Amino acid sequence: MSIKIGHKLYAERIQDGLNNAFMRKAVSSAQGRFRSGRLKAAEELGDWEDWRTLGEEIRSHTMENLDYYLHQLSEQVEKRGGTVFFAETAKEANEYIQEIAKKRQAKKVVKSKSMVTEEIGLNEALEKSGCEVVESDLGEWILQLDEDPPSHIVTPALHKNKEQIRETFRKKKGYTGSDDPVELAAFAREQLRQDFLEADIGVTGCNFAVAESGAITLVTNEGNARMVTSLPDTQISVMGMERIVPTWEDLEVVVSLLTRAAVGQKLTSYITALTGTRLEDEVDGPEDFHLVIVDNGRSKILGTEFQSALHCIRCAACINACPVYRHVGGHSYGSIYPGPIGAVLTPLLDGYDDHKDLPYASTLCAACTEACPVKIPLHEHLIRHREIIVEREKMTTKAEKMMMMGFAKWASTPAAYKLSTKMARTTLKPWTKEEYIEKGPGPMKGWTEQRDFPAPSKERFRDWYQKREQRSDQ
Amino acid sequence: MKVSLFITCLCDTFTPDVGKDTVELLERFGCEVDFPAGQTCCGQPAYNSGYKSESIKAMKQMIKAFEQAEYVVGPSGSCVHMLKEYPKVLADEPEWAKRARKLADKTFELTQFLVDVLKVEDVGSTFTGTATYHPSCHMTRLLGVKDAPRILLENVKGLNLIELPMKEDCCGFGGTFAVKNSHISGQMVQEKAEHIEETKADYLIGGDMGCVMNMGGRLRRNGQEVKFLHIAQVLNTQ
Structure with missing residues (x-):
C-alpha cells in the first residue's frame, strides 16, 4: 500500500460508494454510535472546550519546536538501549526495516495497528523480502484476510458485519463456527496466538512518543500490542515525525482527548508505554528496539499555512462526524487517510495530481472542525486547498474558470447584477413549469438532477423596495 | 436605530418575500431600514470554490455598498459569515482589510440582531x-x-x-x-x-x-x- 489506493477515478469511486447500500448502512450506524459516544464522553469530562484548547496548545507548541523534541526523543531512546532511524522517505524507512529483518533472518513479523506503516507500504516491502506479515489488531486482521484496503483510520472494519466476517474466516482460515461475535473473536485470538509465539519481529505504530523519556505509547483495546511488544525479540516502532509530545503531563491531555474523541471512552483497555530494551532484571520486552521516525512529506508542511494539519492525533472524530463520509464511505477517498482529515492531508503528502477532487468532497459544513479535539480548522484547510488547486495548480476546467470570471464581473458591477437578475426569469422561462425548473440547462443540470429549482421571482426584492420608497415619497 | 438591509442575492432574486418580512420585522421594533442598491453577492460561491481573487472583486463591491451603514442585517447566517471573513481574506491589502473590519463588526444575521442587539x-x-x-x-x-x-x-x-x-x-x-x-x-x-x-x-x-x-x-x-x-x-x- 501507499497513500493512494487503487486506480479508479474519483467519480467512479463515489458511485461505487453510493451504490453500496450495505456499506452505507453499516457506516451510518457506526458513525451514530461513535458520535453520540464522543459527545457523551466530552460532557462527562466537563470543560471540553478548555481541554480542546489545551490540546491545541500542546500540539501547536510541539510543532513549533519539533526539531528540539525530536532531538530529545532520539537521545532518550538511545540512552535506553534503542536505535533511532530518521527516514526521509517511505523507501528509506522500508529499506531500513527490511535490513533488520534480513539480519535477524526473520520469517514472520507480527504487527499492531499502524496507519504510518500503511502509508509507507511496509507489509508489501517485508513480504517482498520473504517475510510473512500478520496484522494482529482484529479489524486489521479481517481486512488483511479480505485483502481490503483501509477505509477508516481507527475502526478499520466498521463497514463489515459479522456475517461477512464469518465468511472471510471460513474462506481464508477454515473457520467452521457461527457468526456469534464472541465465537468469532475467540477464533481470531486462537489463530493469532500462534503467530505471536512464532514471530521474529514485532512492529508497532506509535500513538505518541514522549520526548522527555523516550517512551513509545500505544492506545489499544485488544491487548494485541502488548503481545507484539513482549514476545518477539526484536521490536520496531514506526512513527510519523509529528507523533510526539514533550512530557508525560502533555500525554495525559492528548490521550484524554484521543480516547474520548475516537470512541467515546474515558480510557481504552490498554494504554501501553514502552521505554527501551529489556533490562537485565526484566523478564520480557525486546532485546533489540528500533524507532523509525518517518518524514515522508511531513517536514514540507511545517512552516506553511497547513501546519496545524500536523496537529492531528488520529482520532477520526472528523471522519465520524462527516456527512459526506457517511454516504460515500472511506474507499471513495482513494487514500488510506479518508474523511475530512484525509482530504486535507492526502494532497499535502501525496500531491494534487491524484487527489485534486478530495478538497471538494465537502459541503464545508464544518462538522469536522467542530468535532476535532485539537481544533484543527479542517474546513478552512479545504478552502485553502481549493485556492491552490485553482490559482497555483490551475487544475480546474476552462469553463469553470470562465464562469467564475463572469461571476467576479457580475458581482462587482451593480449594473450588470441588476440587469441579469431582472432578466433571469425570462431567460429561464423555456425550462420553467408551474414556477419550478425540473430539468435545468448547463450548470443547473447537477442541481435539477437531484431536486427542483425555483423560478426567479416576478418581482425582485429591490423592485418592491423601490416602489415602496416611491410611494412613501409621494 | 438605522439598519441597512443586506438582502443576499438569493432572496433578492428568488424570495423577495423574505426581504419584505425582514424589513417589516425590523420596522416593528423601531428600526429605520434602508436598502443600499449597490449591493450584489457576498462572493461566497467563488470564495468557497477556490476562486479567491474573483471573490475579492465581489467583496470590495459589498464593502463599498455598505460603507455608510450603521448596522448591516441580513436574513442568512452563511452570507453574513462570509462578510465577517472579509478582513481575513483581504489581509494582504491593509486599506481594504481595515474597511472590511468595519463592515464585519457592524454586520449581523437577522435573528442574532433581534435577540442580541434589539433584545427581543x-x-x-x-x-x-x-x-x-x-x-x-x-x-x-x-x-x-x-x-x-x-x-x-x-x-x-x-x-x-x-x-x-x-x-x-x-x-x-x-x-x-x-x-x-x-x-x-x-x-x-x-x-x-x-x-x-x-x-x-x-x-x-x-x-x-x-x-x-x-x-x-x-x-x-x-x-x-x-x-x-x-x-x-x-x-x-x-
Whole structure:
C-alpha cells in the first residue's frame, strides 16, 4: 500500500460508494454510535472546550519546536538501549526495516495497528523480502484476510458485519463456527496466538512518543500490542515525525482527548508505554528496539499555512462526524487517510495530481472542525486547498474558470447584477413549469438532477423596495 | 436605530418575500431600514470554490455598498459569515482589510440582531401549525448563532415546534457542492427529507435560503407536502 489506493477515478469511486447500500448502512450506524459516544464522553469530562484548547496548545507548541523534541526523543531512546532511524522517505524507512529483518533472518513479523506503516507500504516491502506479515489488531486482521484496503483510520472494519466476517474466516482460515461475535473473536485470538509465539519481529505504530523519556505509547483495546511488544525479540516502532509530545503531563491531555474523541471512552483497555530494551532484571520486552521516525512529506508542511494539519492525533472524530463520509464511505477517498482529515492531508503528502477532487468532497459544513479535539480548522484547510488547486495548480476546467470570471464581473458591477437578475426569469422561462425548473440547462443540470429549482421571482426584492420608497415619497 | 438591509442575492432574486418580512420585522421594533442598491453577492460561491481573487472583486463591491451603514442585517447566517471573513481574506491589502473590519463588526444575521442587539425574544407573532426547524451549518457552527432562532420560534403563538432528528447534519447544499458533487448532495438532502418526514411537520423552517431551497426543492421532487419557509416569514406574522 501507499497513500493512494487503487486506480479508479474519483467519480467512479463515489458511485461505487453510493451504490453500496450495505456499506452505507453499516457506516451510518457506526458513525451514530461513535458520535453520540464522543459527545457523551466530552460532557462527562466537563470543560471540553478548555481541554480542546489545551490540546491545541500542546500540539501547536510541539510543532513549533519539533526539531528540539525530536532531538530529545532520539537521545532518550538511545540512552535506553534503542536505535533511532530518521527516514526521509517511505523507501528509506522500508529499506531500513527490511535490513533488520534480513539480519535477524526473520520469517514472520507480527504487527499492531499502524496507519504510518500503511502509508509507507511496509507489509508489501517485508513480504517482498520473504517475510510473512500478520496484522494482529482484529479489524486489521479481517481486512488483511479480505485483502481490503483501509477505509477508516481507527475502526478499520466498521463497514463489515459479522456475517461477512464469518465468511472471510471460513474462506481464508477454515473457520467452521457461527457468526456469534464472541465465537468469532475467540477464533481470531486462537489463530493469532500462534503467530505471536512464532514471530521474529514485532512492529508497532506509535500513538505518541514522549520526548522527555523516550517512551513509545500505544492506545489499544485488544491487548494485541502488548503481545507484539513482549514476545518477539526484536521490536520496531514506526512513527510519523509529528507523533510526539514533550512530557508525560502533555500525554495525559492528548490521550484524554484521543480516547474520548475516537470512541467515546474515558480510557481504552490498554494504554501501553514502552521505554527501551529489556533490562537485565526484566523478564520480557525486546532485546533489540528500533524507532523509525518517518518524514515522508511531513517536514514540507511545517512552516506553511497547513501546519496545524500536523496537529492531528488520529482520532477520526472528523471522519465520524462527516456527512459526506457517511454516504460515500472511506474507499471513495482513494487514500488510506479518508474523511475530512484525509482530504486535507492526502494532497499535502501525496500531491494534487491524484487527489485534486478530495478538497471538494465537502459541503464545508464544518462538522469536522467542530468535532476535532485539537481544533484543527479542517474546513478552512479545504478552502485553502481549493485556492491552490485553482490559482497555483490551475487544475480546474476552462469553463469553470470562465464562469467564475463572469461571476467576479457580475458581482462587482451593480449594473450588470441588476440587469441579469431582472432578466433571469425570462431567460429561464423555456425550462420553467408551474414556477419550478425540473430539468435545468448547463450548470443547473447537477442541481435539477437531484431536486427542483425555483423560478426567479416576478418581482425582485429591490423592485418592491423601490416602489415602496416611491410611494412613501409621494 | 438605522439598519441597512443586506438582502443576499438569493432572496433578492428568488424570495423577495423574505426581504419584505425582514424589513417589516425590523420596522416593528423601531428600526429605520434602508436598502443600499449597490449591493450584489457576498462572493461566497467563488470564495468557497477556490476562486479567491474573483471573490475579492465581489467583496470590495459589498464593502463599498455598505460603507455608510450603521448596522448591516441580513436574513442568512452563511452570507453574513462570509462578510465577517472579509478582513481575513483581504489581509494582504491593509486599506481594504481595515474597511472590511468595519463592515464585519457592524454586520449581523437577522435573528442574532433581534435577540442580541434589539433584545427581543418575543416578536409578538402568531403562526398556527406544526413545524420543524433546520439549524444551518454556517449559522450555527461558523457564526455561532445557535439559540436565537429557537428562542424566537418558541415564543411564536400557535406554533408547535417539533425537533428535527439529526438536526445538526448538513442538508447537502454546500453552494457549488450541490452542482459539482450532485450525487452525494442528493443523498444528503434525501436523508434530510426523510428526517423531515419523520417529524410529520407541515412546515420546514430554515434560516438560510440556500439550505431552504435545497431541502424544499427535494421535498417537492419527492412529492412530499411539507411547505418550506424562511424564519423571517414565520416571525413576521401578526
